Amino acid sequence: MNIKEASEKTGVSSAAIRYYEKESLIPPIDRTEVGNRDIDARIIRRIKFVTQMRAAGMSIENLRRYIELFDAQEDNTKEQKALLQEQLAVMEEKRDDLQAAIDHLNYKLNHFYDHMQETEEELRELEKQHVAKVERENNEAD
Amino acid sequence: MNIKEASEKTGVSSAAIRYYEKESLIPPIDRTEVGNRDIDARIIRRIKFVTQMRAAGMSIENLRRYIELFDAQEDNTKEQKALLQEQLAVMEEKRDDLQAAIDHLNYKLNHFYDHMQETEEELRELEKQHVAKVERENNEAD
DNA sequence: ACTTGCCTTGAAGTACACATCAAGGTTTAA
DNA sequence: TTAAACCTTGATGTGTACTTCAAGGCAAGT
Numbered sequence: 001m002n003i004k005e006a007s008e009k010t011g012v013s014s015a016a017i018r019y020y021e022k023e024s025l026i027p028p029i030d031r032t033e034v035g036n037r038d039i040d041a042r043i044i045r046r047i048k049f050v051t052q053m054r055a056a057g058m059s060i061e062n063l064r065r066y067i068e069l070f071d072a073q074e075d076n077t078k079e080q081k082a083l084l085q086e087q088l089a090v091m092e093e094k095r096d097d098l099q100a101a102i103d104h105l106n107y108k109l110n111h112f113y114d115h116m117q118e119t120e121e122e123l124r125e126l127e128k129q130h131v132a133k134v135e136r137e138n139n140e141a142d
Numbered sequence: 143m144n145i146k147e148a149s150e151k152t153g154v155s156s157a158a159i160r161y162y163e164k165e166s167l168i169p170p171i172d173r174t175e176v177g178n179r180d181i182d183a184r185i186i187r188r189i190k191f192v193t194q195m196r197a198a199g200m201s202i203e204n205l206r207r208y209i210e211l212f213d214a215q216e217d218n219t220k221e222q223k224a225l226l227q228e229q230l231a232v233m234e235e236k237r238d239d240l241q242a243a244i245d246h247l248n249y250k251l252n253h254f255y256d257h258m259q260e261t262e263e264e265l266r267e268l269e270k271q272h273v274a275k276v277e278r279e280n281n282e283a284d
Numbered sequence: 285a286c287t288t289g290c291c292t293t294g295a296a297g298t299a300c301a302c303a304t305c306a307a308g309g310t311t312t313a314a
Numbered sequence: 315t316t317a318a319a320c321c322t323t324g325a326t327g328t329g330t331a332c333t334t335c336a337a338g339g340c341a342a343g344t
Contacts, residue, residue, distance in 0.1 A: 094240055
């Protein structure tokens, strides 16, 4: 499979695949006799793995660190586990933040046709208080 | 409250607060007589809101679009609702991707002390097959 | 023979989200 | 009154993660 087909199969651009190989996020890719990349299922899996982790917000740097350990022969399971747990914590926090924001949006959508939207009402109240305060200050300045 | 105190209170750098104001992610901040920013609880709330959404992966651009609608006086409810729904869909997808990755990592962690980690085993098996294939090819080339 | 369409590498360019710097102003404390 | 410690704006710099470009090679079709 050439790089274009791999790109279509994974949704990752050819340039990005080359970049991932250069950055060792995927293993060295076999070449045809003329030097073109010949991509197999193993590489496709690796590309998809990278995509998933990238979508989850893992940086290239951390991903490479992780994959290095992953691919290593020696079982440095402690480091590996620590790294996984670290990443897991980051991702869970991210998910919770997302969920909070989703809840917020859902609430707004559910109450959308109420005459005054309540979440906005809250902020508008603060806004009103603020405007009143500014006006008071202006009056004092007279 | 000056910008430094606000920075300490929110964990957002002074430069970032200025940037957020410039990009209209937070409302225009009042100034003291000499032109320094005078930050109140309302702004602090807004900064924290931005931080939360940013941590959840929303881009500055989308966040601004969202906040613009949020702050709008006119009730262009249809567009507003459409945009909220759009944003909601994006965020839910992101959350689901995250959850999938979290599940993946959790699985790995739960099976960490198994003699051979199963997910890795799978990849290592492919790796072995690959190496064997390369060796066969090398032998053929002799 | 030549166009089309794929590939290669290395270098340079780009978008985002700030961080840092330069040049200057104000307030406070010694 | 001079230094320290804030502040301002505008410009420029930075790191990340690619994308795009330049220059060329290979293989198939017309």
